[in-house]
Structure formats: C-alpha cells, structure tokens
Amino acid sequence: MAGPSIALIGAGRMGAALASGWLAGRGKPDIRIQDPKPSETVTEWAGAGKVSLNPEPEPVDVLVIAVKPQVFPKMAESLKPWIGPQTLVLSIMAGTRLKQLTERLGTGHVIRVMPNTPGAIGKGVSVMAKSDIVMAKQLEIAGKLLKPLGEVIGPVDEKHMSVVTGLSGSGPAYVFLMAEAMADAAMAEGLPAELAEQLAALTIEGAAALMVQSDEAPSALRKAVTSPGGTTQAALDILMDEGGMPILMRKAIRAAANRDRELSRDTD
Ligand SMILES: NC(=O)C1=CN([C@@H]2O[C@H](COP(=O)(O)OP(=O)(O)OC[C@H]3O[C@@H](n4cnc5c(N)ncnc54)[C@H](O)[C@@H]3O)[C@@H](O)[C@H]2O)C=CC1
Numbered sequence: 001m002a003g004p005s006i007a008l009i010g011a012g013r014m015g016a017a018l019a020s021g022w023l024a025g026r027g028k029p030d031i032r033i034q035d036p037k038p039s040e041t042v043t044e045w046a047g048a049g050k051v052s053l054n055p056e057p058e059p060v061d062v063l064v065i066a067v068k069p070q071v072f073p074k075m076a077e078s079l080k081p082w083i084g085p086q087t088l089v090l091s092i093m094a095g096t097r098l099k100q101l102t103e104r105l106g107t108g109h110v111i112r113v114m115p116n117t118p119g120a121i122g123k124g125v126s127v128m129a130k131s132d133i134v135m136a137k138q139l140e141i142a143g144k145l146l147k148p149l150g151e152v153i154g155p156v157d158e159k160h161m162s163v164v165t166g167l168s169g170s171g172p173a174y175v176f177l178m179a180e181a182m183a184d185a186a187m188a189e190g191l192p193a194e195l196a197e198q199l200a201a202l203t204i205e206g207a208a209a210l211m212v213q214s215d216e217a218p219s220a221l222r223k224a225v226t227s228p229g230g231t232t233q234a235a236l237d238i239l240m241d242e243g244g245m246p247i248l249m250r251k252a253i254r255a256a257a258n259r260d261r262e263l264s265r266d267t268d
Pocket residue numbers: 009010011012013014015034035036037038039066067068069071075092093094114115116117169170
C-alpha cells in the first residue's frame with residue numbers, strides 16, 4: 001500500500017532530519033517540500049526525483065510544519081490549500097499551541113510535536129500533544145512518521161509542552177555546552193586541545209549510554225564515580241555548591257519554558 005502523501009513546510013535542520021528519515025524507509029514516499037531557500041541536500045533530493053520541491057499546493061494526507069514559529073502567523077493562510085477535510089497537521093514549532101494551529105489553519109486535526117536534533121541520527125526523542133478530535137489512526141500515522149527520528153512519547157497533556165521544549169527540545173544544546181566547557185577547562189589546565197575535545201565527547205557519550213542501559217538512577221551512577229575524599233568529590237563540591245549546576249539548570253529550563261510561553265503569546 002502506498003504511504004501517506006506528505007507536504008513538508010520548511011526543510012531546515014529539523015524538517016530535513018524528518019525527511020531524511022522518511023526517505024531512508026522502505027517504498028517510495030510521496031514527499032513535497034515547500035521551502036523558499038532549500039538547502040543543497042534538499043535540492044539534490046529534488047534533482048534525484050526523491051521529493052518534489054515547491055510544487056503547487058493541493059490537499060495531502062499529512063502537512064508537516066517545520067518553519068520558525070515567528071514565520072508561521074504570516075504564512076498560515078497560504079498553507080490552507082494543502083489542507084483537506086482529512087488532512088492531519090503535524091507541527092514541530094516551539095511555542096505554537098494546538099488552538100492557534102486550529103484557528104489559523106481552519107482544521108482541528110492537529111498534533112503538536114517537540115523533536116530534538118539527535119533525531120538526525122535516529123537517536124532523538126519526539127513528544128506529542130494532540131487536539132481532542134485527532135483519531136487513533138492519525139496518532140498512529142504521526143508515530144510512524146516520527147519513528148525514524150528515535151523514541152516517540154505521548155500524547156501528553158499540552159500544558160506540559162513548554163517544559164518538554166525546555167528539557168528535551170533544547171536539551172541537546174545544554175549537553176554540547178557541557179562538552180565545550182569540559183574541554184575548555186581541561187585545556188586551561190594544560191591538556192592539548194584535540195585530546196581535551198576527544199575526551200570530553202567520549203565521556204559524555206559513554207556516560208549517556210551507561211545511563212540509558214543501566215537500571216540505576218543517574219544519582220546512583222554519579223555516586224558510583226565518587227570515591228569519598230577523592231577527585232570527583234572535589235569537583236562536585238564546586239558543581240553542586242549553592243548557585244551550581246542544579247540551580248543553574250533550574251533557571252535555564254524555566255527560562256526556556258517561559259520563552260516557549262512567550263512565543264505562544266506572540267502568535268496570538
Ligand atoms: N533545531 C532544533 O533543535 C529544533 C527545532 N524545532 C522547531 O523546528 C522548527 C524549525 O527549526 P529549525 O529546523 O531549527 O530551523 P531552520 O532555520 O534550520 O529551518 C527553517 C526552514 O524554514 C524555511 N522557511 C522559511 N520561511 C519559509 C516559508 N515561508 N515557507 C517554507 N519554508 C520556509 C527556511 O528556508 C529553513 O529551511 C522551529 O519551529 C523550531 O521551533 C523543534 C525542535 C528542535
């Protein structure tokens with residue numbers, strides 16, 4: 001059976017990650033991409049006949065919106081020709097609520113998704129929230145489209161989506177910052193740059209893999225590294241001090257969630 005026809009609006013970092021997952025699957029998916037500034041990869045896909053680029057809009061089975069949230073209100077009206085009575089709309093935009101999607105697009109068949117960039121290598125996590133009238137079959141279609149990016153979670157209550165965005169949506173950036181900071185600190189202590197960067201990245205990769213595979217909580221794994229009176233304890237005394245990492249992370253995730261809420265207000 002042929003897969004759903006999909007229109008992808010915006011094929012930047014996240015949109016292209018989704019499309020590459022669909023292209024890697026079996027069959028010949030019907031993917032139409034609308035993007036005024038397509039990347040080289042997207043242009044190559046179009047040249048090879050894998051996707052159609054900037055075709056005339058017509059109602060599709062699934063419309064995936066992956067433009068920046070600030071762009072959406074200005075272009076929402078122009079998306080209506082892609083939407084028929086049965087079209088499922090999947091939005092990955094931060095800070096754009098189900099109600100806003102419904103009102104601006106004139107359909108209640110909307111699912112809001114928060115993916116993250118490790119999805120580009122199938123190691124991401126996508127969290128879904130849906131409007132009331134979305135049917136089980138449509139949720140299943142959304143799940144299948146998100147699966148190439150990694151884990152799919154939900155539907156969760158939409159009220160959680162701002163914090164989800166601050167945690168798993170933005171979260172990879174916090175981990176990359178940690179890698180940068182660890183390597184920079186080691187360089188400042190005299191380690192050669194290449195070795196410092198390699199060790200920081202491999203340490204984060206190994207710790208993440210151990211955490212995922214282990215039955216133990218992250219706090220237990222942390223304690224297993226920490227010999228009383230040893231080197232780790234000396235470092236954690238700094239990181240967990242008043243104003244240290246736990247409180248900084250609390251402030252950071254709150255700021256990200258609040259920004260998501262602010263973006264929602266801007267879309268009203
Ligand atoms: N980058 C990330 O880590 C994540 C991003 N998101 C969401 O994904 C969305 C896209 O983000 P990125 O891919 O990072 O941005 P991006 O800037 O890489 O991609 C946006 C794409 O939209 C295209 N575009 C601009 N105006 C357009 C229009 N009128 N019609 C069609 N396409 C248009 C641009 O040419 C660009 O290719 C945002 O809403 C963001 O909140 C969600 C989760 C994670």
